[in-house]
Amino acid sequence: MSAHIDHLVTSGSFSLDGGTWAVDNNVWIIGDDAECVVIDPAHDTDAILAAIGDRRLVGILCTHAHDDHIGAAMQVQAARNAPTHLHPDDMVLWDRVYPDAPPSRPLDDGQLIAIGGIDLQVLHTPGHSPGAVCFYAPALGTLFSGDTLFAGGPGATGRSFSDFPTIIESISTKLLTLPPETIVLTGHGERTTIGAEAAQLPDWIARGH
Structure with missing residues (x-):
């Protein structure tokens, strides 16, 4: 198997509900030496394109449409002629950033995206946003x-557009059912595992949001 994961961190801002915060975002690139996809093209178009290199960019995959996660999406799409994928339930957020440029293709729960000899399965996990995947x-x-x-x-x-009981339901039914050794690569910050997070579920529910 030749598929591998490349990682870069980009910096910028996140704005919603009248506030703006400085953020560092994880950008993930998955593929082999010939082709790849990029997950959440955040902030820095030039850095993302450099990380892709001369590989064919098959798609731009958005976990959700908060502005920090999609800030470079249309620029990367234009530079590499690659379709942008988003779950339709997040159009309410997408339209705030790109009102005149809809994403190319919808994402559906259970959909498989082939790249570099492997499949990425789409899991719809609303809660942080309606169309989060x-x-x-x-x-x-x-x-x-x-x-x-x-x-x-x-x-x-x-x-x-967020809801705590909904995100707990999504995590419980879609994510914590995965093998406990599954590595979790996040949108911000450090990695974890499904097993590590499953052990904390009662505490999350007790604390609430």
């Missing part, structure tokens, strides 16, 4: 969780 790569033993699951707990649900 994760991408599961069984062959790599890895989940790309966006802002649905972090090292230490679920993604934030204190802003518009």
Whole structure:
């Protein structure tokens, strides 16, 4: 198997509900030496294109449409003529950033995206946003969780279009059912595992959001 994961961190801002915060985002590139996809093209178009290199960019995959995660999507799409994929339930957020440029293709729960000899399975995990998704790569033993699951707990649900009970349901039914050794590569911060986060579920529920 030649598929592998490349990682870069880009820096910029996140704005919603009248506030703006400085953020560092994880950008994940999955593929082989010939082709790849990029998950969550954040902030820095030039850095993302450099990381892709001369590989064919098959698609731009968005875990959700908060502006920090899609800030470079249209620029990367234009530079490499690659389609952008987003779950339709997040159009309410996408349209705030790109009102005149819809994403190319919808993402559907259970959909498989082939890249570099492996499949990425789309898991619809609403809660952080209505159309939030994760991408599961069984062959790599890895989940790309966006802002649905972090090292230490679920993604934030204190802003518009988010809901704490919904994200707990998504994590419980879609993510914690994966093998406990599954590596979780997040939208911000450090990696974790499904097993590590499953052990904390009662504490998350007790604390609430």
